[in-house]
Amino acid sequence: MTTVGILGAGIAGLHLGLALRAADVDVTLYAERSMDELAGGPLLNTVAHHHPLLERERALGVHHWPAAEFGYRAHHHWIGGLRFTGRFTHPSCAVDHRIYLPRLAEDLAERGGRVEVRAVGPRELGGLARNHDLLVVASGRGPLSGLFPRRPEHSPHDAPRRLVCAGLYTGIAPAEPAAVTIGVAPGQGELLEIPLLSRHGPVTALLFENVPGGELAVLNELSPAADPALFRKTVLAKLHEHHPATAERVLDAFALTHPRDLLQGAVTPAVREDFRPLGGDKFALALGDAHVVVDPVMGQGANIASYSAAVVAREIAAETVFDELFCRRVARAREEVLLAASAWTNLVLDPPPWLDELWRGLARDPRRADEFTDNFDHPERQWRLLATRSRVRAFLNS
Template identity: 40%
Template sequence: MSIGIVGAGISGLHLALRLQQFGVDAALYTAQEPDGIRSGPPLNFVTRFGSTREREKDLGITAWASAAYDNPWMHMRIEGPEGLHFRGELPTPASSVDFRMYLAGLLEEYQQRNGTVVRRTIADGEQLAGLAREHELLVVAAGRGALTGTFPRDPARSPHPAARRHLVGGLFHGVRPPEPAGMTMHMVPGAGEIHAPTYHSFTGQVTVVLVEAVPGGPFAAVAGRDYRDRTDRFAKDALELITTHAPTLRERIDAREFALARPVDLLQGAVVPVVRHGWAHLGGERYALAVGDAWIANDPLTAQGANLGSQLAFQLADLLRAHTGPYDEGFCRTASERMWRTAQPVVDWTNLFIGEPPPQMGALLAAAAADQRVADAFVGGLDRPDAMWQAVRSPEHTDHFIAQARSVRSAV
């Protein structure tokens, strides 16, 4: 069989590496060289949870296994006069490495293992259809640009027609890690969130400061300002915003050193949460499957995009390995629906979190602030989005989750 994979994000690379292990012939198409990935601006700030790290072990990827890149704790704070705060320990430490370093390294690893990499820009559906004639099946993992038009929005699975958060952030020096070391998130009702995970980048250990602004809220002016030619202004505005809305984060900042690590280390934009149709007919007997961001774009608030992309890549690799018939409409429909069963809890949980907070969410956060057992169970759910969705989908489910967390820990 011959599989074409379009896109060298985590979904495309994990799929290519896994198929290579299975002895399945695949070609990876990417428009960028590894050095081009490294030199560009960040497109995201990814934290890879324990399950993704286990899949990396299965792939024989060891470059980012060092504990020096670990984030074992999550600190959460709901800001305000009666704010809540708690911290929880992940069952397995997460890893936070600049994704430009990570993806470039995986692309080089695939090449070193004699994987087929083709430098080609696939700019539209017509070019995609032409490429399909060279393979039995195309898998599209490139989530930005014109190719997403090949997979139209699925309105039944996409409740948000517009971005629920506008993003601005960067990699900063001058921020002391929290104690114990890990990630922090400051939630400001009606305004948005400020993420501040410890991160490993080109200049060593830095801190991501990512502002997620609710449109029209108090963070919107900062998120909507163009900082591309005024990165020093972003540091000033971010510090003022943090001073006003996240004073405990401000306590960890040395204002004299607080600055972007490099001018290129700035991210601005917005993510429209969307699920697209998972497969497309490209003419004749050729079809394309969508994975990763080409299929599902989640708001980064719950930190699930890359982790889900890796999980679906492994699931698709298993389906491709086991399949013996043609890659026709029936195969694509079945594969997409099987992967949707994995993806749906992630999508539903994220959509709930970025919408108007339901009462059970407040109850869960209050229980976590009052009881370390609940806090650890909640934070542990970051790597179990299916369980997290079950925990928040209704008040009754939340009550059960809280009671279960308390009983399990108290019995130890």
């Protein structure tokens, strides 16, 4: 029987493990920390799961949070004074990963996958590879962060383009209809307002994407634990000044749910090599954040990680030899979607002047706004529409 070792217990590693167990492949998942520690720890992200990911959950039997009950069906946009709404064909859903990941780890263990809490560094990879036919590295943080070299032709940034300040809040009246609100403050950054199911119940996630050195960068310097009143006051002031579409629905009860429900940091986008030889005809295959890291501004990270895991699982189940030829076939199979999501996200982080034409066109044409929104499910389609000024104009005039 084929045996696969997976390093990393995020959505990429867990979706891969579950898909492999469905194909009767032996799986050991190596987690950097226990699921109890993760569940009680600080906020991990504020990701939304789009329809293709939810369909994979259904196929894997882990769709525990039905989008019909917990999801939303639209994006409201506020971009430099322009307002428009785009609607999904199928709903998306956001669930706190401190709930989501431990539940999927339970599912994996119940289906015969082994979950082992173990820190693995580069020096341990060779020894670990002897226990498995293939190692899949799905952790892009910690000691394995530089394992796979960057591909400079697809990695234009060597530093973060945004400072991330993401938190869970109560006291914000929901948008009508239920939706993610995407606010763009030109020159200052973006705000994603996301209805999210948390351990506190339904809350609102505010994901500030702040330009370094800009007027909202102060949000990354304040601690709600050290001075909760100052933090709340500053968030409210910045909302009213730069993101009025959200500020107009803030209630007197507005508050961060808990100091641990805040994530402050930054992401350097990168596309890395697909695989690495470990010696002795063994290879490590990159997955998730170890392979492609995108800024969260377009909400693609978890979705492309799950997509990549599905591709890798399909290729493993169809193969018995996991050599360089196998690794190169995996790279070709998943490349279009992953590179498209990365390129689209980078375009938004450094918007060309003609991107304003897109926003104005979408505000005029609800059908195009719906298509643009639906393509959050399909980054390869989105990139074909947005890659150049000519493509944007053809999309708007089609």
